[in-house]
Amino acid sequence: MSGLPDDELARRAARLEWLLLDVDGVLTDGRLVYDGEGERLKEFHVRDGLAIELARRAGLKVGFLSGRTSPALARRARDLAVDALITDRADKGRAFADFLAAQGTTADRVAYAGDELLDLPVVRRCALSFAPADAVAEVLARVDRVLAARGGDGAVRELVEVLLRARGAWDAAVAPFLGG
Numbered sequence: 001m002s003g004l005p006d007d008e009l010a011r012r013a014a015r016l017e018w019l020l021l022d023v024d025g026v027l028t029d030g031r032l033v034y035d036g037e038g039e040r041l042k043e044f045h046v047r048d049g050l051a052i053e054l055a056r057r058a059g060l061k062v063g064f065l066s067g068r069t070s071p072a073l074a075r076r077a078r079d080l081a082v083d084a085l086i087t088d089r090a091d092k093g094r095a096f097a098d099f100l101a102a103q104g105t106t107a108d109r110v111a112y113a114g115d116e117l118l119d120l121p122v123v124r125r126c127a128l129s130f131a132p133a134d135a136v137a138e139v140l141a142r143v144d145r146v147l148a149a150r151g152g153d154g155a156v157r158e159l160v161e162v163l164l165r166a167r168g169a170w171d172a173a174v175a176p177f178l179g180g
Helices: 006-014 046-057 071-080 092-103 117-125 155-166 170-178
Strands: 018-022 061-065 084-086 110-113 128-131
Touching: 006 128, 006 155, 018 092, 018 155, 046 061, 046 071, 046 155, 046 170, 061 071, 061 092, 071 084, 084 092, 092 117, 110 117, 110 155, 117 128, 128 155, 155 170
Parallel strands: 018 061, 018 110, 061 084, 110 128
Antiparallel strands: none
16 A cells, blocks of 8 residues: 655665564454463464565564563564564563664664554654554554555565565565576
């Protein structure tokens, strides 16, 4: 879906170092599932995982920022070899400031995807902001681009394709899969 003009998207995308992702509602559909022992279970879309790998191969660092902590998320982060995992940080504005300081980067080098009110402090500061189609209205109204996919249903895959196309890196990213 549209929002930010393509030429401005390309300009900002070219400067990016990081793709930072909210978890519940972006990487997942936002539902929390508990087993008999109370531990949260999460479902992740396989296409999002491959997209994260493509983003990393194209030179972007990838991080997860969650207000919750979850063994399932920690496992997924390890499986995908993400560059940063920030959990149990409900104050995402402060978490983002700490992330920038820890990584030695600036907000204009970070793209972010979020879906809920807690994400707004990051949405307002980062270089490029995205939201899945089913994000809350306040977030949808403030992001640079609303994705067609819902959270947990390939939204990150769509986001990565948008970013890599804007950076002129999509064809190279998918070439190994096309036999080229």
